[in-house]
Amino acid sequence: MDLIISLVINGLATGMLIFLLASGLTLIFGLMHVLNFAHGGLFVWGAYAGVFSYAYSGSFIVGIIVAILTGLVFGFITEKLIITPVYGNLVQQILITLGFMLVLQEMIKVVFGPNVVAVKVPELLAGSWQLGDIIIIKYRIFIIFFGFIIFGLLHYMLTRTKIGLIVRAGVMNSDMVQALGINIKRIFLVVFMTGSALAALAGMLFAPYSGAIYAELGMEFAIMAFIVVVIGGMGSFQGSLFAAILVGLAGSFMAYYVPYLSLAVNMIIMVVVLIFRPQGLFTTAKG
Amino acid sequence: MNKPILLSRSNIILFIIVLALVAFPFVMDSRTLTILVTQILIFGILAMSYDILLGYTGIVSFGHAMFFGIGAYCTAIMLSDFESTIGVFIVSIIVGMLIAGILSFIVGLLTLRLKSHFFAMLTMAISGLLLVVAEKWRSVTKGNDGFTFKAPEVFKDRVIFYLVVLALLVIVFIVLKRFVSSPLGRVLIAVRENEQRTKSLGFKTLYYKVIASVVAGVIAALAGSLYAVSLRFVNTSVLTMEITLDALLMTIIGGVGTLIGPLVGSVVIESAQHYLSGLARDFPIFERWIIFFGIIYILAVIFFPKGIVGTIQTKYSQWKIKRNQLDVAPLSKSKESSK
Amino acid sequence: MMTSLLKLDNVNTHIGQYHILQGVHFEAKEGEVSVLLGRNGAGKTTTLKTIIGLTPASGGSVTFLNQDITKKATYDIANLGIGYVPEDQGIFGDLTVEENIKVAMRKETDESKEKLEYVLNLFPDLKKFWKKAGGNLSGGQKQMLAMSRAFVNDSRLLLIDEPSKGLAPIVIEKVMEAIVEMKKQTTIVLVEQNFIMASKIGDSFTLIDDGKTVRNGAMKELIEDDELKHKYLGIG
Ligand SMILES: Nc1ncnc2c1ncn2[C@@H]1O[C@H](COP(=O)(O)OP(=O)(O)OP(=O)(O)O)[C@@H](O)[C@H]1O
Ligand SMILES: [Mg+2]
Numbered sequence: 001m002d003l004i005i006s007l008v009i010n011g012l013a014t015g016m017l018i019f020l021l022a023s024g025l026t027l028i029f030g031l032m033h034v035l036n037f038a039h040g041g042l043f044v045w046g047a048y049a050g051v052f053s054y055a056y057s058g059s060f061i062v063g064i065i066v067a068i069l070t071g072l073v074f075g076f077i078t079e080k081l082i083i084t085p086v087y088g089n090l091v092q093q094i095l096i097t098l099g100f101m102l103v104l105q106e107m108i109k110v111v112f113g114p115n116v117v118a119v120k121v122p123e124l125l126a127g128s129w130q131l132g133d134i135i136i137i138k139y140r141i142f143i144i145f146f147g148f149i150i151f152g153l154l155h156y157m158l159t160r161t162k163i164g165l166i167v168r169a170g171v172m173n174s175d176m177v178q179a180l181g182i183n184i185k186r187i188f189l190v191v192f193m194t195g196s197a198l199a200a201l202a203g204m205l206f207a208p209y210s211g212a213i214y215a216e217l218g219m220e221f222a223i224m225a226f227i228v229v230v231i232g233g234m235g236s237f238q239g240s241l242f243a244a245i246l247v248g249l250a251g252s253f254m255a256y257y258v259p260y261l262s263l264a265v266n267m268i269i270m271v272v273v274l275i276f277r278p279q280g281l282f283t284t285a286k287g
Numbered sequence: 288m289n290k291p292i293l294l295s296r297s298n299i300i301l302f303i304i305v306l307a308l309v310a311f312p313f314v315m316d317s318r319t320l321t322i323l324v325t326q327i328l329i330f331g332i333l334a335m336s337y338d339i340l341l342g343y344t345g346i347v348s349f350g351h352a353m354f355f356g357i358g359a360y361c362t363a364i365m366l367s368d369f370e371s372t373i374g375v376f377i378v379s380i381i382v383g384m385l386i387a388g389i390l391s392f393i394v395g396l397l398t399l400r401l402k403s404h405f406f407a408m409l410t411m412a413i414s415g416l417l418l419v420v421a422e423k424w425r426s427v428t429k430g431n432d433g434f435t436f437k438a439p440e441v442f443k444d445r446v447i448f449y450l451v452v453l454a455l456l457v458i459v460f461i462v463l464k465r466f467v468s469s470p471l472g473r474v475l476i477a478v479r480e481n482e483q484r485t486k487s488l489g490f491k492t493l494y495y496k497v498i499a500s501v502v503a504g505v506i507a508a509l510a511g512s513l514y515a516v517s518l519r520f521v522n523t524s525v526l527t528m529e530i531t532l533d534a535l536l537m538t539i540i541g542g543v544g545t546l547i548g549p550l551v552g553s554v555v556i557e558s559a560q561h562y563l564s565g566l567a568r569d570f571p572i573f574e575r576w577i578i579f580f581g582i583i584y585i586l587a588v589i590f591f592p593k594g595i596v597g598t599i600q601t602k603y604s605q606w607k608i609k610r611n612q613l614d615v616a617p618l619s620k621s622k623e624s625s626k
Numbered sequence: 627m628m629t630s631l632l633k634l635d636n637v638n639t640h641i642g643q644y645h646i647l648q649g650v651h652f653e654a655k656e657g658e659v660s661v662l663l664g665r666n667g668a669g670k671t672t673t674l675k676t677i678i679g680l681t682p683a684s685g686g687s688v689t690f691l692n693q694d695i696t697k698k699a700t701y702d703i704a705n706l707g708i709g710y711v712p713e714d715q716g717i718f719g720d721l722t723v724e725e726n727i728k729v730a731m732r733k734e735t736d737e738s739k740e741k742l743e744y745v746l747n748l749f750p751d752l753k754k755f756w757k758k759a760g761g762n763l764s765g766g767q768k769q770m771l772a773m774s775r776a777f778v779n780d781s782r783l784l785l786i787d788e789p790s791k792g793l794a795p796i797v798i799e800k801v802m803e804a805i806v807e808m809k810k811q812t813t814i815v816l817v818e819q820n821f822i823m824a825s826k827i828g829d830s831f832t833l834i835d836d837g838k839t840v841r842n843g844a845m846k847e848l849i850e851d852d853e854l855k856h857k858y859l860g861i862g
Contacts, residue, residue, distance in 0.1 A: 035404035085589045094347045094407050095539065096588045102532060103581035110575050162728070169718040169729045176716035179678050180730045181704035181779065219528065223415055226408045260423055267416045274409055275397050 002134040007252050013140040013209065015248020016147025020202035021221055022228040022240040023154065024195025030171040030235020032188050033090075034083055037097040039199055040222025041104030042078075044215060046071050046200020047207045048112045051119050054204075060122035067204035068197045074104075075196025079189050101219065108215040121208040143205055150198070151241055158237060167191060171235050227270040308453055312446040321445050322517070327557045328452045329513045332459050333530075334537035334549030336506035341535070342544030343467050344499040345479030347403055350410030351534050353417045354391060354504040356526035358383035358511025360421070360428065363521035367436035376439050376516065383508040391504030395497040411528070418526040433522025442516060452513055459506055463546055466502060475499050479544075507534075536584050542594030551595050556580065631656045631691065631783055631813050632677065632708075638685035639676045639837075646672045647683070650839050652832035654783065659805070659814045661828035661845070663821070663859060669837040670817040671713050674785045677815070678710045679703045691782070705732070709776030713787040713817075715768045719761025723752055723771055726760050730775040738778055744811075745774040748804050766797035770804070777808060784808065787817045802827055821861055825849050833858050 025039050049070040054063025082100050086092035120126075121139045129136045158164035166187055170177045178184050206221070207213050228247050232239030247266050254262035312321050333355055340346045361383035362376065369375045398409045421428045442448040466472055474495050477485040486492050515521045524530075533556065534549075541552025563576035591598050630653035639647035647669050654660040662670045675681040677688055679700035688696045695703050704710070718726050731738055746753045749770040755763060760771060769789050776784050786805070790798040802823050805814060809827075818824040824831070824845075831848045833841040835858055841848075848854060855861050 029404075035408065037407075082585070090403050091341075091345060091347055092588055092592065094404055095535070096585055098349065098407075098532075098535070099581050099584045099588065103578055103585065106575050106578040106581065110578065165721070165725055165729050169721060169726075172718045172720060173716050175680055175700075176712065176718070177729065178700040179680065179704055179710040179712070179716070180775065181701050181732050182729075183699070183701045223412055227412065230405070230408070264416055264419065267412045270412060271397070271409065274401060274405060 002132070003256075005134050006136070007256055008249065009136060009140050009144070011249035011252030012245060013143040013147075013248070014251060015245035016143050017202050017206050017209070018221070018224050018228050018248055019147060019241050019244035020150060020198045020205070021225040022232070022244050023151075023237060024198040025225050026229045026232065026235055026237060026240045027167065027171075027191050028195045029229065030237075031167060031174065031191050032083070032087075034087075034093055035097070036078075036083075036195075037094065037222070038078060038082070038100040038104060039195070039225065040218030040220075041101045042071055042074050042196045042199040042218075043203040043206075043221050044108055044213070044218035045074055045104060045203065047203030047213045047217065048108055048117070050200070050204030051117060051207045051213060052112065054119075054122075060125075060208075064201065064204055067200045071197035071200025072193050074200070075193035076189070078196065079192040083192070101222075105215050105218055114215070116212050116214045118212050119207040120211075125208075139208060143209060146205065150201075154237065163187070163190065224266065227266050230270050231273050305453075305457060309450065312449055318445060321449050323558065323561055325445070325449045325452050325517055327553050328449075328456045329510050329517060330533060330537060330557055331550040331553040332456055332513070333507055333510035334534050334541065334553050335459060335463055335546055336503045336510065337534040337538050338543060338546055338549045339463065339467070339475075339499055339503040339506070341538055342542075342546075342548070343472065343479060344475045344496055345403075345482075346399070346496060346499065347407045348410045348500070348503075349407050349528070349531055350394075350412075350414030351503070351507055352526050352528065352530035353414040354387040354507035355511035355514070355530050355534075356417065356421070356523075357387045357390065358508030358513075359515040359521050359525040360511075361386065361508070362512035363434070363436055363515040364427065366438065366516070367434065371437040371439050373439045373441060376512075380509060380512045383512050384505045387504040387508035388501050391501045392497060395500035396493075399496040399500065400493055414526065414528075414531070418523060421523045421526050428521075428523060431523050433520055433524075435520045438516050438519050448517065452517075455509065455513065459509070460546065460550075463502075463506070467546070471495065471498065476544075536580055538594075539584055539587055539592075540580075540594055542596030542598070542600075543592075545594075545596045545600065548594050548596035555595070629656055630654065632815065633689040634673070634677070634686070635689070636686035637673070637676055637683045637688060639672055639681050640684045641672070641681055646681075646837055647676060648837040649686070650676075650832075650834060650837070651686075652839060652842050654813055654815050655830070656813055657809070658829040659809055659816055659827050661824045661831045662815065662817045662834060663819075663824060663831055663848075664834035665858065665860070668834045670834055671787055672837075673834065674710065674712075674787050674815070674817060677703075677785060678708060704779075707780060707782035709779060709781035709784045709812075711769075711772045711776050711784065711786040711789065713791065715772040717760040717763070717768050717771055719759065721760055722757050723760060723763070724756050726771055727775055727778060731778050737780065741778050741780070742774075745777050748807060749774060766793050766801065769793065769797075769801055773801075773804065773808070777812070781812055783813045783815065785815050788819060789816070790818065790820045790823060798823065821855070821859060 021039065021043055025036060029035055046067040050063040050067030053066040054060055057063070078100065082096055083093070086096055125139045125142050127138055129138065158168060166177060166182055170184060170187060174184050177187075202221075203213075203217075224247060228240055228243040231246065232241075232243030247269075250265055250269070251262055254265050308324075311324065333351075337348075337351055340348050340351070358380070362379040365375055365379035365382070394410070394413060398406050401409065422430050438448075442451075467475070474485065474490055477490070478492050478495055482492055511525060514525065537552030537556050538549045539552070540555060541550065542548025559580075560576060563579075564574070567574040567576070587594060593601060632654040634651050634653075637647055637650040638645070650669065650673050652660065652662075662673060664670050672681055676683050679695070679698055679702075683696050686696070687694055690703070690706060690708065693706065695706065718729065721729070727742065731742070751767050752770055752774060755767065760768070763771060773784075773786065773789070776786075789801050789805070793801065798820070805816065806827055808814065816824070816828065818828075825848070828845040831843060831845050832839055833848070833854070840858065841854060
């Protein structure tokens, strides 16, 4: 029983991190039809910028803020310099975002050095609780809570605010949104920056969780996020939460029971989903 | 349609280049240079195979490394497990190509019906999966540490191996050139230009795309086999995204949809990589040479989507049209005056 | 003389490599209903899309309120006061009726609330299904929602694309009544295949064929010209 609970907590924590990464990806895709292969680069930039400023300032909160700011700035740059010039050309978009991913990843090594960086959990969140036989690691609970708070915030923004309404409308029909007098490009930029900030935040939260970060992390996590976006349905925000938790849980259980299969299982799920339900598990087919 | 002219100007130029390449190791007796040029040729084969996908069919695959890796492992495993002879080498190439062909057929059939971004993502994932398998399956692959093996005796002489690679490259080039100018190749180009319309003309585009992906996969496996022999070593790096990225960079920078372009791209990238990593001993920034390529690549995608060869071709044909107009203009004038 | 609110002069539009519009011209006069007619694939929808900037013109000019809007972005054009009701109505299926209208309301002033009140009286069904998802409305209700959405902003001009498409005669009747009612407040450019309807509510007509304007004039002229009707509309 205690094993199950700790595996669930593990899975949920990973799931929440993937959700942060995937939610930005899915919103950007849904609204702009851009599959941003550089998304993982923002994850790893958030992690490094955050961790270095956390080490420098000694404050985890400063680290988180710097990570978010990094995400916003990089999101702005990416949208303006990388996405806009090839907007509407699918092949060019795929090619260019992958190229940018490469540059982002290598830039990490130039700016922060090529070595693996060790990260400690902030004191307040370090350690664990013991409930009977069960050991609960505090930082994991923190991630789960944090993740749900972000989900709640995003959900509120999407359903209760005007801009959220516009984003949802834009996902369904962006031409019509423009014809109603809304500058969709500005909305694109806002969504892109938000998505990038979420990715960067995920990177920063992930750093103490894994204890070490390195430049290639971005690509590895991005693949997880892609899987989640596919399973959850491209453009579906709720879908990405469910799928992220599913992937997180599957990963954590598999890693324990069948470690050989752990990475494979997610990819196999994705392949199966793509082949039989390309619109994703959690979205209804649009007619 | 034009009849292929054997002695067209560009064919003559190509012929001269090939002759120069054959002569090169006998003129320049440099081991490093021979190895470098061999490497260029091998990656040239890989990049040409990628061009079939990206340049001629408009498919973006992020999993091309998987076929390259299959070729490399097949040859490496067979040469180290059986006798290291030319016969085994040839058989291993064929086996690698077969496996790659079957795999690309299955993957293509399952995934090519999807939209391009799904396809890109899925190929990335499947190739990632294969990498994970290779890393875990240490009994066969020795994982990331890899293993060395003996190359067939004749290849001890680097020049002979170089000539074999060159011959294979020429054969691949001719075969692919014929392939893309065949009726089948025309359909592929139509798919690239407008898949919907090609479909509505009654072509089963999935079928054509699968053929393209099988051809590309098989050729990539050949490149992988040669690569393994050139190093006499293999590890899981042959299956990584880096290999796919190399092929991608070469194709884009050289010029998509030209076949010659990827070769030029291979020359540019491999030699730059060689010299820049030489510079890295003095200037550490060059260790990150890939950044420069990344940036050049991004700029190329935005500003020169046709790459080096494509841009030259366009400029050349524009120039030719202009010249023809100039030729024609005085003629028509003289006609008028004679009236 | 009535001023022309919208003027298209030799408009050409390319979509991809296709040259779809090859010389469309017409004027919409303030307070009138101008009807675009022509057979399927003639280019009526493309004409509306070109006006609103979704498929921008590659040649010629579109003038609205004496401003050249040919090269303007869609949202700028909409903000100048043009409302668009597309052929497929463009309802945001997952949003409720209320939310669909909210997206459209650029500012919530007394005036826009008044306009909302006005359309809800015109289409009481919308009030009834206020919280229902737009995607679940009937075809007629979708049409009404789309028209309301275009109307709630202070649009000087409404572009309405085939509002009768796929609707039962009795619903068409209702929609047409609403258009007549809206006409009191705004100018309308209407694409309509149903000639009976078009001739009832249209003031002027523009006949488009193969991407070109073949005739403009007062609706009366067309009603009387059997040959023209036969040649281009296959009736009479
Ligand atoms: N996106 C597009 N790509 C290529 N061709 C298009 C596109 N949109 C429209 N066309 C073509 O442009 C022409 C005009 O289309 P349009 O939709 O404007 O016609 P229409 O007059 O509205 O017809 P209908 O009465 O059937 O609605 C048609 O031949 C159509 O096939
Ligand atoms: Mg139409």
